[in-house]
Amino acid sequence: MRTLCASTLIGEFFVIGFAGLVAMKSDDLSVATVWTVCGIAMVVALLLCGMITRPGGVQLGWAFQICLVASGFVVPAMFLLGILFGALWWASVHYGRVIDAAKARWAAQAAAQGAPEADAA
Template sequence: MTRRFAGIVVGSETLAVFLGALVAWAIAKAQGNEAHTSYLVVGLVLAVLCIVSAGSLRRPWGVTLGWLIQLATIASAVIVPMMLIVGVMFAALWVTALHQGRKMDALTLSASSRAGEPPRE
């Protein structure tokens, strides 16, 4: 369950990060900022990393990548201040998914061992 919950959180975060990148690009372009294309590219890379992280949660580095994405999303508030709220909300969901998922995995493991079934993943 941990992988499923965390995958849902990071997968959903993809949309928020993508839309945040579009907002950063549009605001910078409207203000005549030369870095508008860079904002879009970095945001798209972060959105792709969200998808990669959702798919790689079976590997040990998948959760680490998820944490880095949470930090990068919060750090994007430097460009678009409202991304701070988005980043904090998704970080809270990430922590909850990891905590509750592990709790559910432990309960499933103990229930299956009491029933004499082989543990499921």
């Protein structure tokens, strides 16, 4: 699960950076405000990559997805991108757990058969 979720968050890191470039064209926002908010969001995306397997990590990821969708009020294209990344987040969490369960099953089967390869996986 960690690899899939971290890949989604890294993709969001780049999307937030590009959204910052778009938001800079707004007359209502200063450049400093745009890059402060985008910079914080980009750092949060990177920090969440390391927190996925910790308690509450997935829930923080969901909160981040909601914030990404809400950024559509500043950059309207982020409504669509936020929803797409929210769907990717769901798929990463869901299928990551399925893959983790399958890996655990295979490791248990290999350990039950006494295969030394179980430790290498």
